[in-house]
Each structure stands twice: as structure tokens, then as C-alpha cells.
Amino acid sequence: MNNITIIGIGLIGSSLARAIRQNYSKALINFIDVSEDNLKKSKSLSLADSYNTKINKDVEKSEFIFICTPISAYKNIFNDLSKLKLDQTIITDVGSSKVEIIKLANEFLKNKVFVPGHPIAGTEKSGPENGFEDLFKNKWFISNTCELCDETQIKKVNDIWKNLGSKIETMNSKDHDSIMAITSHIPHLIAYNIVGTASELEDNIKSEVIKFSASGFRDFTRIASSDPTMWRDIMLSNKTEIISLLEKFNSDLSKILDAIKNNDGKFLFEKFKKTKEIREKIIEAGLDKN
Numbered sequence: 001m002n003n004i005t006i007i008g009i010g011l012i013g014s015s016l017a018r019a020i021r022q023n024y025s026k027a028l029i030n031f032i033d034v035s036e037d038n039l040k041k042s043k044s045l046s047l048a049d050s051y052n053t054k055i056n057k058d059v060e061k062s063e064f065i066f067i068c069t070p071i072s073a074y075k076n077i078f079n080d081l082s083k084l085k086l087d088q089t090i091i092t093d094v095g096s097s098k099v100e101i102i103k104l105a106n107e108f109l110k111n112k113v114f115v116p117g118h119p120i121a122g123t124e125k126s127g128p129e130n131g132f133e134d135l136f137k138n139k140w141f142i143s144n145t146c147e148l149c150d151e152t153q154i155k156k157v158n159d160i161w162k163n164l165g166s167k168i169e170t171m172n173s174k175d176h177d178s179i180m181a182i183t184s185h186i187p188h189l190i191a192y193n194i195v196g197t198a199s200e201l202e203d204n205i206k207s208e209v210i211k212f213s214a215s216g217f218r219d220f221t222r223i224a225s226s227d228p229t230m231w232r233d234i235m236l237s238n239k240t241e242i243i244s245l246l247e248k249f250n251s252d253l254s255k256i257l258d259a260i261k262n263n264d265g266k267f268l269f270e271k272f273k274k275t276k277e278i279r280e281k282i283i284e285a286g287l288d289k290n
Contacts, residue, residue: 001020002028003061006029007077009033009035011127011131013069015121015136017048018132019133019134030048031050032054038128039051039053041127063088067092071233074095090114090156091113094118095234096184097234102144113148116149117142118141119140122226141161141162143157144171180241186246189246192224
């Protein structure tokens with residue numbers, strides 16, 4: 001790999017650049033970001049070889065283009081890329097939902113190669129100053145099949161992420177979005193809502209909540225401090241799966257509420273026992289690590 005472009009220099013984009021520097025030392029890295037501040041910070045950290053605010057013809061030299069922006073920016077990015085000659089280029093991304101992204105790619109990237117991808121990695125922090133080269137080590141990278149790529153092209157993208165230390169899985173976009181909705185998107189939504197509820201309490205109670213925050217609530221505040229633009233876009237782009245699961249979640253929550261009202265200890269015990277078993281399976285699988 002000799003020449004790549006990364007569009008969007010936040011936590012993921014800057015971490016990707018650092019990891020590529022470590023593993024592909026000869027690769028030329030081109031940064032594109034609409035934020036002058038992000039580019040300035042990146043330049044001070046020497047994260048790339050060139051820095052631009054707009055997609056230009058220099059991008060045509062890239063073997064790979066990694067889109068690392070919020071999903072709401074994809075339409076304009078795809079439109080700009082559609083005007084370039086990218087016969088030898090693989091376009092890929094890191095978006096957390098896939099069905100809607102692939103629909104958009106099919107509309108704009110005809111006669112281009114697009115390999116949908118999603119590294120399941122991140123922190124609550126954002127910006128190029130918070131990236132680090134080991135972010136993707138021992139984390140999952142999921143690529144997706146679609147009409148704009150074949151197995152060989154998917155393998156090329158998978159091999160890059162494997163060299164960066166990621167574990168690799170390939171699946172269809174529908175399965176990806178269903179899995180991410182329950183394992184990531186709904187938990188974030190719940191965290192935002194719980195912290196939001198706490199913020200609307202009376203001032204004297206709110207201060208005590210902060211003072212006596214146990215680990216559970218602290219974990220919710222950490223999750224809820226994630227980039228609001230990114231998570232707004234994720235919720236809207238995967239809304240079909242999220243709405244379906246939220247409806248089920250509300251139904252289950254209603255049953256728990258009824259059990260508490262009716263002093264139904266047996267129901268509550270069995271519910272908590274079942275969820276404890278899932279937690280134990282996560283620990284057994286070695287997934288209880290940052």
C-alpha cells in the first residue's frame with residue numbers, strides 16, 4: 001500500500017492514520033477534513049503527508065479511500081468521489097450502520113468499487129488529538145458484501161485491518177445493522193436517556209446524584225459523552241432496526257414495571273438470573289476487556 005486518503009480526521013480517522021504509519025511505513029497519507037482546526041491539529045502531530053479541506057483530483061492517486069466522517073456527510077462525499085477517475089481505487093468506510101450507506105453508495109458510486117466496513121472500536125473522546133495507534137488491536141472489523149465489490153476486493157480491505165491487529169468478520173448489511181442495534185446503538189440510546197433524565201432532576205437531587213454516582217451511572221455518563229453528531233446520524237441511519245428493538249424493549253420494560261408494582265419477586269429473579277447468564281458468557285468469551 002503506497003498511497004491512501006482518509007476523509008474525516010476525528011478519533012477513528014486519526015487512529016487509522018497512526019496505525020497505518022506503524023504498519024505501512026512507506027504509505028503516503030492524504031488527509032481531507034472540512035475542519036481547519038482538525039487539519040491544524042493533525043499537521044502539528046505529523047499524522048499525514050498532505051492536508052486538504054476539499055476532495056480534489058489528487059485523490060485519484062489513492063489505492064484506498066477511507067471515509068471516517070459522520071454518516072450525514074456521506075452523500076456529499078459520495079457525490080464528490082463519483083466525479084473522479086478511481087479505476088484503481090477501493091473506497092471503504094467505518095460507519096456504524098450499513099444498509100442505508102450501501103443504498104446511498106449504489107446511487108452515487110456506480111462503476112466504482114466500494115467495500116463497506118465497520119471497526120468496532122472507539123472511545124467517548126473525539127478529535128485527532130485523542131487518536132492512538134492501538135485502537136483497533138484485538139477489536140472486530142466487520143466488512144459487508146454488496147453489489148459494488150467482490151470477494152477479492154473485500155479481502156484486500158480485510159487484510160489491511162488484519163494487519164492493524166483487528167479480528168475480521170464479513171456479513172451482509174442487514175445482519176450487521178441488527179447486531180449493532182442491540183449491542184451498540186440501543187445501549188447508547190439508553191445511556192443518553194438515563195443521563196438526560198438525571199440532568200432534569202431538581203438541582204439539590206442532581207448534585208447528590210453526581211456526588212454519589214456508583215459505577216453503573218458513571219459508565220452511562222461515559223457512554224453518553226460520545227460525539228452527539230455521530231450518534232444522531234447512527235440512530236437515524238439505522239432507525240428501522242432501532243425502532244423495532246425499542247418497541248420490544250419498551251414491552252419488556254413494561255413487564256418489569258408491572259412485576260415491581262405487583263411485588264412479583266419470582267418474575268424479577270428469573271429475569272435478573274437470565275441476564276446474569278448472558279454476562280457470564282461474555283466474560284467466558286474474553287470480551288470483558290477495553
